[in-house]
Amino acid sequence: MLRFIAIRLVQSAVLVLIVLTITFFLLHLAPGDPMARYFHPDISPETVQMIKERLGLDKPLIEQYFRWIGSFIRGDFGVSLAYNVPVRSLLADAIPNTLRLTIAALLLHIVIGVALGIVSAARRYSFFDRFSTVAALFIYSIPSFWLGLMLILLFSLKLGVLPSSHMQSIGAEQLSGIALFADRIRHLVLPAFVLGIASAASIARYMRGSMLDVLREDYIRTARAKGLPEGAVFLKHALKNAAIPIVTIIGLSLPFLLGGAVVVEKIFSWPGMGRLTVDAIYARDYPVVLAVNFVVAFMVISGNLLADIGYALLDPRITLTRRGAGR
Amino acid sequence: MKGINMETLLRIEDLETVFRSDDGEVKAVDGVSFEVGEGEMVGLVGESGCGKSVTALSIMRLIPDPPGRITGGVVRFGGRDLLSLSEKEMRKVRGNEISIVFQEPLSSLNPVFTCGEQVREAIALHQKLGRRASKEKAIEMLRLVRMPDPEKRYKSYPHQMSGGMRQRVMIAMALSCEPKLLIADEPSTALDVSVQAQIMELMLSLRESMEMAVLLITHDLAVVAQMVDRVIVMYAGVVVEEAPLGSLFERPAHPYTEGLLGSIPKLGSRVDRLPSIEGSVPDPLRLPPGCRFSDRCPKRFDRCTEAEPEMFTVSSGHRSRCWLLAESEGS
Amino acid sequence: MRGIGQNGESKGRGLWSAGWARFRDNRLAMTGAVIVLLLYFVAILAPILTPYDPIEHGDIPRMRYMQPNPQHLFGTDKFGRDVFTRVLYGSRISLTISFLAVLISVVFGSVVGAVAGYSGGFIDAVIMRIVDALMAIPRLFLLLTCVALFSGSIWLIVVLLGVTGWMATARLVRGQILSLRGQDFVRAAEALGAGRKRIVLKHLIPNTLTVIVVAATLRIGGIILAEAALSFLGLGVPPPTPSWGQMVFEGREALLGAWWVSTFPGIIIAVTVIGYNLLGDGLRDAFDPRQYV
Numbered sequence: 001m002l003r004f005i006a007i008r009l010v011q012s013a014v015l016v017l018i019v020l021t022i023t024f025f026l027l028h029l030a031p032g033d034p035m036a037r038y039f040h041p042d043i044s045p046e047t048v049q050m051i052k053e054r055l056g057l058d059k060p061l062i063e064q065y066f067r068w069i070g071s072f073i074r075g076d077f078g079v080s081l082a083y084n085v086p087v088r089s090l091l092a093d094a095i096p097n098t099l100r101l102t103i104a105a106l107l108l109h110i111v112i113g114v115a116l117g118i119v120s121a122a123r124r125y126s127f128f129d130r131f132s133t134v135a136a137l138f139i140y141s142i143p144s145f146w147l148g149l150m151l152i153l154l155f156s157l158k159l160g161v162l163p164s165s166h167m168q169s170i171g172a173e174q175l176s177g178i179a180l181f182a183d184r185i186r187h188l189v190l191p192a193f194v195l196g197i198a199s200a201a202s203i204a205r206y207m208r209g210s211m212l213d214v215l216r217e218d219y220i221r222t223a224r225a226k227g228l229p230e231g232a233v234f235l236k237h238a239l240k241n242a243a244i245p246i247v248t249i250i251g252l253s254l255p256f257l258l259g260g261a262v263v264v265e266k267i268f269s270w271p272g273m274g275r276l277t278v279d280a281i282y283a284r285d286y287p288v289v290l291a292v293n294f295v296v297a298f299m300v301i302s303g304n305l306l307a308d309i310g311y312a313l314l315d316p317r318i319t320l321t322r323r324g325a326g327r
Numbered sequence: 328m329k330g331i332n333m334e335t336l337l338r339i340e341d342l343e344t345v346f347r348s349d350d351g352e353v354k355a356v357d358g359v360s361f362e363v364g365e366g367e368m369v370g371l372v373g374e375s376g377c378g379k380s381v382t383a384l385s386i387m388r389l390i391p392d393p394p395g396r397i398t399g400g401v402v403r404f405g406g407r408d409l410l411s412l413s414e415k416e417m418r419k420v421r422g423n424e425i426s427i428v429f430q431e432p433l434s435s436l437n438p439v440f441t442c443g444e445q446v447r448e449a450i451a452l453h454q455k456l457g458r459r460a461s462k463e464k465a466i467e468m469l470r471l472v473r474m475p476d477p478e479k480r481y482k483s484y485p486h487q488m489s490g491g492m493r494q495r496v497m498i499a500m501a502l503s504c505e506p507k508l509l510i511a512d513e514p515s516t517a518l519d520v521s522v523q524a525q526i527m528e529l530m531l532s533l534r535e536s537m538e539m540a541v542l543l544i545t546h547d548l549a550v551v552a553q554m555v556d557r558v559i560v561m562y563a564g565v566v567v568e569e570a571p572l573g574s575l576f577e578r579p580a581h582p583y584t585e586g587l588l589g590s591i592p593k594l595g596s597r598v599d600r601l602p603s604i605e606g607s608v609p610d611p612l613r614l615p616p617g618c619r620f621s622d623r624c625p626k627r628f629d630r631c632t633e634a635e636p637e638m639f640t641v642s643s644g645h646r647s648r649c650w651l652l653a654e655s656e657g658s
Numbered sequence: 659m660r661g662i663g664q665n666g667e668s669k670g671r672g673l674w675s676a677g678w679a680r681f682r683d684n685r686l687a688m689t690g691a692v693i694v695l696l697l698y699f700v701a702i703l704a705p706i707l708t709p710y711d712p713i714e715h716g717d718i719p720r721m722r723y724m725q726p727n728p729q730h731l732f733g734t735d736k737f738g739r740d741v742f743t744r745v746l747y748g749s750r751i752s753l754t755i756s757f758l759a760v761l762i763s764v765v766f767g768s769v770v771g772a773v774a775g776y777s778g779g780f781i782d783a784v785i786m787r788i789v790d791a792l793m794a795i796p797r798l799f800l801l802l803t804c805v806a807l808f809s810g811s812i813w814l815i816v817v818l819l820g821v822t823g824w825m826a827t828a829r830l831v832r833g834q835i836l837s838l839r840g841q842d843f844v845r846a847a848e849a850l851g852a853g854r855k856r857i858v859l860k861h862l863i864p865n866t867l868t869v870i871v872v873a874a875t876l877r878i879g880g881i882i883l884a885e886a887a888l889s890f891l892g893l894g895v896p897p898p899t900p901s902w903g904q905m906v907f908e909g910r911e912a913l914l915g916a917w918w919v920s921t922f923p924g925i926i927i928a929v930t931v932i933g934y935n936l937l938g939d940g941l942r943d944a945f946d947p948r949q950y951v
Contacts, residue, residue: 018791026807141931143883145890146906146924149913157914218434224389225429226449226500227421240439259796263887277799278891281806289806293799300794316484317438 004312012305019297020069023290028061077291082283087291090276095295097167098272101264102257104188105196109257110250113200114243117207122234124212136201144260148194148267155190163187165269191268195260199253206249210242217241244315251307254300333364336540337386337508342400344378344385347393353611355381355395357564363508368534368541370551370572372587373561376608379544382561383510386542387427388417405507423453426501430513432493436485442496443469443481446503453504468499472529491522498530505537512544527554548587552576557644560584563609563619566638570645580639580647582626618650626651680944687940693933701749710740712747713898723916733918735908741919744900745926751901752930755816756881762820763881764874767827768866774828775835786832789825797822798887805893812895815888819881830873834866868945876938879931886927902927 059067071077077087120129156164163169168184175183214220215238223237262274269275273292280288344356356378363369371379384390385397388409402409409420429435437445447465450456456464462481469477472495485493494514501509511530515523531554534541543555551558551572558575560568560583568581579585586604606623609615615622621631630650639652681687700707715737724734732741774785792800800822808814847856886903888894895901897908902923909920 014787015791015794018787019794022788022791023803026803137932137935138928141879141883141935142928143886143890143903143906143924143931145887145903146920146927149906149910149920150924153913153917153920218429218431219437221389222429222435222445222497222500223437225387225421225427227418227423227452228448229418237437237440241437244439255794255796259798262796262798262802263890266891277802278893281802281893284806286806289803293795293803296796296799297791297794300796304794315439317486 005309008305008308012301015301016298017069019301020072020294021065023293024065024068027286027290072291072294077294078287080280080285080288082280082285082288087287090288091273091291091295094271094273094276097270098258098261098265098274100167101188101191101195101270101272102261104192105199105257105260106250106254108192109196109200109203109253112196113203114207114246116200116204118211118234118239120204120208121211121215129208132204136205139201140198142198144194144198145263145267147197148190148264151190151194152267162190164190167270191264191270194267195257195264198260199256203246203249203253207242207246210245211238214238214242240314244311247307247310247314251304251310254303258296258299333367335362336365336367336404337363337542338401338403339382339386340401340403342382342385342402343398344381344390344395345398346395351612354564355611356385358400359561359564359566360400361559361566361569363540363542365507366538366540367557368543368555370548370555370558371542371544371561372546372548372551372558374546374608376611377561378564379561380512383427383512383542383544386510387421387425389421389427419453422449422501422506423504424506425508425510426504426506427510427512428494428497428501428514431517432490432497433485433517435497436493438485441482441484442488442493443483446496446500449500450503465499465503468503469496471502471533472496472499474499489522490518491525494518494522494526495529498526498533502533502537502539506539508540508542509534510542510544513546514543515550516545516547530554560587563614564611565619565648567620567649568647569638570641570647574642574645578641578645580641580645580652581620581649582624582651583620584647618648677945681940684940684943686936687944690933690936690938690940693929694937697749697753697930697933700746701753704743704746704750708740708743708746710743712739712744712900715739723912723919726918732922733916735905735916735919736912741905741922744905745902745923748900748902748905748923749926749930751812751895751899752882752885752927755812755819755885755895756878758816759819759823759881759885760874760878762817763823763877764827764870766821767824768831768870770824771828771831772835772866775832782832785828789828793825797884801884801888802891802893805888812899815885815894819884819888823877823881823884826877827870827873830869831866834869838866872938872942872945875934875941879934879938882927882931882934 075088077091079085080087080090083090116132120132123129152164155162163186167187168180169187173180220233220238223233228237261272262277264270265272265274266278273296277289277292279285280292339362340360342356342359343354346353346355359378359382361369371382373379381390381395386402386404386409388397390397397410400410404420405424409417412420436442443462443465446468447458447461450464450468451458451461454461454464466477466481469480474480474492474495480488480492485496488496498514509530514530515526518526527550530541541555543551545551548558555572557571558569559566560575560581562583568575568579568584570580575584576588579588583604590604604623605625609619609622615632617630617632617634618624618627618636621627624631628650630653636648636650636653638646638648640646641652704712717738720738722734722736722738724730724738726733730740730742732745734740735744770785770789774782801818804818804822805815808818885894885901886906889901889903890907892904892907894903897904905923906920906927909916909918909923913920
């Protein structure tokens with residue numbers, strides 16, 4: 001088990017390095033002087049030369065590469081061209097906000113997806129099952145930005161029950177603990193729902209299939225032969241087995257959630273990494289764009305690592321060779 | 328050896344279980360009747376697909392629905408008809424009064440729980456014991472089935488055990504609530520030959536000490552020969568012969584039973600090839616007319632294809648479903 | 659059992675006609691096929707189906723934000739343009755972009771996957787680690803980064819959508835190749851001295867084709883959504899060319915007063931994606947040989 005985690009840690013670290021390498025070459029492949037992108041156009045050429053020498057940008061490519069990797073690993077992502085502040089401080093503001101949104105969406109999609117999947121499996125071929133099959137297909141095909149707008153139109157503009165943008169109301173700082181928390185939750189509902197619902201639909205389908213596979217197994221018959229009530233057969237014996245491949249699927253849904261956050265943050269004016277990226281692209285703020293890429297990839301890789309560890313904890317049979325066999 | 332006039336524990340009458348398929352309904356069990364007495368050990372024998380396992384699952388009401396369904400008959404056990412119990416009442420019977428041991432111990436044990444937990448669960452459920460007490464009882468059960476180092480093995484997962492140990496866990500689980508009837512569905516078939524004998528011997532000795540009845544399901548008459556009091560032979564969904572062990576081996580009355588006996592190698596007699604029954608089990612959707620065995624029977628005559636024979640009494644406790652007996656009765 | 663019976667028949671009639679028969683019996687799959695065909699039909703016949711121009715502004719004071727009515731089925735936008743007309747012309751953009759992008763990603767991904775799977779060893783390990791790394795960056799971030807670095811035209815968008823989506827195909831093809839490689843006919847070809855390239859092109863890729871076609875169909879939906887998201891963020895197809903995502907974005911300004919500007923293009927995107935997903939599911943159920951193994 002420890003050996004498994006250690007090996008996966010090393011693999012993840014290698015993956016992070018490769019992401020960095022790809023980002024570096026992407027920067028150098030693009031037309032124009034790549035390093036010019038790291039300086040504000042207003043700075044005089046002499047100053048640029050001086051900084052270049054100090055940062056070693058006049059050194060051969062291979063040396064630059066190692067310096068770049070070194071500085072990224074230390075969390076030094078350079079200076080934002082648009083805001084003239086270290087990229088790191090911009091990220092420090094944005095990352096927690098994106099995490100709040102993404103984790104809320106993750107919890108939502110796991111709870112909704114797993115619950116719907118179990119009910120569909122239990123009531124296989126019922127009206128509910130057929131309906132949720134069609135609904136899942138539909139939800140999966142809806143563009144999230146459009147769904148977001150429609151929900152804003154309905155709940156914010158027409159009904160006026162939920163706020164349409166930002167993380168909290170203006171002046172919310174003056175509210176007491178519980179009222180502030182409630183205010184933030186109200187702001188979280190729509191964006192988290194829009195972000196999580198498509199993944200919830202796919203988790204529900206996988207969960208249904210996984211449960212139906214497991215329910216055919218001999219050990220389910222054994223559990224029934226013991227005289228266990230159906231609830232225990234489902235929620236103890238079947239669920240733990242059916243959840244094993246789902247953990248991997250949840251890990252794989254992370255890139256979708258983080259990518260979706262770009263659009264959702266834009267619609268709901270959520271001050272996270274997605275909005276930071278889009279604004280940085282409008283402003284051609286390259287250091288920010290590349291840093292966000294790295295951070296997001298790092299999150300995805302860490303998330304997959306966590307999913308693998310979760311997989312190993314759930315399945316006592318786990319060995320490295322059987323990893324990801326997930327039927 | 329026990330006689331047949333003991334108290335009846337289980338009485339099955341005209342049991343009928345069907346499975347739906349795309350090509351129509353298949354009667355996997357078609358009017359089966361037999362009895363098991365208290366403390367008696369009965370062998371239920373037949374080729375695979377003859378309905379013996381479906382009979383066992385029907386007694387436990389564990390037929391997967393869909394596609395299967397019990398469509399008729401009575402399963403009388405301890406004064407009640409199990410088929411008319413509510414699901415809740417039936418759960419109190421399963422694992423408590425009637426237990427079952429399946430053929431394939433690896434797939435029959437849940438891979439993500441420890442073996443001990445799976446035994447403990449049954450004890451906690453039926454004996455209303457707390458976690459500590461049920462754990463102690465579970466370890467005791469593991470010791471009873473001669474599991475080496477039971478405290479340590481309590482924490483093992485099924486994949487960490489050998490086939491024989493897994494089957495011991497299944498037996499411990501089945502016997503943990505001291506059932507009146509144990510159904511053993513080919514308990515040793517999936518195991519190595521050397522382990523098979525150990526498991527069968529274990530079951531015999533436990534049966535003695537716990538005074539329970541056993542319904543041993545097997546395709547192998549040789550297994551039955553060592554252990555049971557009485558044998559029931561099934562073919563294509565019906566009982567074709569039923570007899571005390573000695574009577575069956577000395578005077579088999581049904582050609583199918585003769586065929587099964589013929590394929591057992593006898594000690595001391597050297598044969599190059601075991602005689603076996605010609606042909607194969609008929610497709611349940613396309614049974615031959617008349618006697619179900621008629622298309623494979625070496626002693627077939629006109630009457631066999633005209634109507635299905637009833638059960639004829641051969642001697643006390645020995646009955647057989649063959650027209651040859653009607654001929655001899657008549658003459 | 660039904661599957662066995664159909665398999666038995668399929669030997670007589672050939673894999674393709676048996677697959678087609680299965681496909682025809684699948685009502686959802688046929689619905690998907692009809693939706694997709696209808697969309698191509700609409701894209702080609704757009705000028706005949708509508709009297710209006712998709713780009714030219716209408717008489718803005720009089721025509722802007724008109725409610726849906728018999729003349730303007732989906733209403734008009736802030737420039738007085740007919741939304742229905744723009745949706746019709748928008749189908750050309752979405753269908754062209756998604757088709758070309760999938761073509762690029764599938765061809766590139768298949769070649770990379772085949773090379774990795776067939777080479778094995780070190781080359782395979784390097785390629786697959788790069789694939790893993792690229793898949794760790796969410797597609798939209800990857801796209802946005804490329805757009806920022808290489809900003810340009812609609813064709814660039816096509817290429818970028820293609821080259822950011824090849825990794826899954828590469829993985830799929832590699833898996834297929836690995837399982838096919840051990841089979842007899844490839845060994846036989848090797849024993850006959852066929853060159854490595856020849857084996858890949860003549861034997862392995864054709865055998866992987868059904869799997870690729872199914873995956874590609876299922877991926878078109880995703881590409882349409884990605885293009886729409888990009889356009890919605892203002893980084894896709896530049897205006898005034900009508901693109902569905904961009905139309906949803908433009909409607910955002912007057913969401914309460916003129917809900918129709920955003921609503922209809924969004925519904926059309928959803929219907930298109932559903933069509934492709936149904937078609938892809940149907941093709942997989944009908945032709946993917948793996949389900950009979």
